[in-house]
Amino acid sequence: MAIPICTMTPERKRMITPEEVEHIGWLARIKLTGEEKEQYAEQMNDILDYFGKVDEITTDVEPTYHVLELHNVFRDDIASGSLEQDAALANAPNKKEGFFKAPRIM
């Protein structure tokens, strides 16, 4: 059976640049200084080199998708109570008329 695998390109040969670190920071909505970008680029490259070592091992085993041997854990389709609105919003730093208030993100 043809399974439509969406491949994640590892691109392990390529070195992580400070520009890529900036992009990764943007994905997490974290602003980094120039110095941090340099520092993290170096650290990430070290980590990737380490994975490169793991890559050298020849393997012919099925990938592990889950560490447990379990499968098929379900619950019945029954609705039970939800949190009160006040409780749901209790940890929110900003709220308005029952909504969580978040910064505008484009």
Add this chain to the structure above:
Amino acid sequence: MSARTEDGVIIGLEIHVQLNKLHSKLFCSCGLDYHNAPPNTHTCPVCLGLPGSLPVLNRSAVKSAIKVALAMNCEILPQTQFYRKNYYYPDLPKGFQVTQYDYPISVNGYLAIERGDGQGIRRIRINRVHMEEDPGRLVHEGTIDRSKFTLVDYNRAGVPLLEIVTEPDLRSPKEARKFLNKLRNILEYLDVFDGDLDGAIRVDANISLAGGERAEVKNISSYKGAERALSFEIVRQRNVLRRGEVVVQETRHFDELRGVTVSMRTKETEHDYRYFPEPDLVPMRVMDWVPTIRETLPELPEAQRTRFLKDYGITGNHAASLTLDPKLAQFFEDVSAAIDPKLSASWIVDVLKGELNYRDLEIDSFKTADMIEILKLFSDDVVTEKGAITIIRTILDEGGTPDRIVSEKELAKVKEDVVTSAVDEVLSECTDAIADYRCGEAKALNYLVGQVMKKTRGRADPQDARTGLLEKLDSNET
């Protein structure tokens, strides 16, 4: 749209439908009856993504997904699992969406639609049908590009969704709309989906002109919107080419109010989502559910339409109209058990449905027993066609039962001798009209029929009046 403008148009759809006939969310027990509820009243630690909470999968959601997949002729995969799709946006409380990626629940299906140019059938391949959770709802104060902040309601977060992905096999906006209508029809027959609920369906469309790059149009939230967004996008891409420029691959946002698509700057690409298997949910092996689910699948609209044509001998148009709505089809079958099916189909589709639509009512508002009684009164010649319509309207507007309405509104058709005497009276009174008729003035006959109807206060069958008049006029009795 002319055939020429459809040349070279390539469209693929990603359709998100809520499994909104279920009772609870995909991974927690929060209810799905949130549509008129205040914000953030249908949430819990799981769908708010609070630390330490763990998801447990709704069994019925998986069954619904299999039903839909089978109805779309898909293969079910022996092992299927969830992934985390990571992106940071306020509609996701956890910072990722639980969805499927490799190993979706089903792949490789198809749905056949009538081609947009009417020249036969086109088979639209389905790449996959997979399960995922709905994100929360964002409310922007003012317009999306002006508001200073975003308000978030997580009532919708975690609602079970199916994503249905087609191959780029659609060739016009019209075909896209036909496909969506057909899909909705099937989902409603499967009883997994109510398309009338707000946010029940959302569509992303990939569209390109032959040889060009494709644009992805997001935020289409209605069937009409899909056709409009795609038609706009075709014109836009054609204009780009006409100016000698090239269409760039990009994501565009459909602005439903203005009916236009606008470019959305996105910095995320596929691998930025960093998909990985969801460690909090174990894989599923559900192949052994498939035979039972397949056996219990209801008759789908297309099969039902074919059976209606074959078993009842009704017209293609009537069969098509009746099978747009499973409840209407059932109503027809119930009425046909007692009444001639052709007569039933004609009255239900051509009369009752129109009266219901006019009042914005559904078929549930009319009793099968009432329809049977009305059609009996009509076929037994107790009431005229007009009288039967009056009963239907009266039931819808004021209530009541057919027999009471007949006596209260004096709808019973008058006896033949009453018609005959009315005809005689008219013929003795309207000598001018008779003279006109004899001089070849055909309209004069209509006038005479009108006079008979007037004398019987509309309770004569106009056809009887006409026949009676003609008999006497032609036999020169006057």
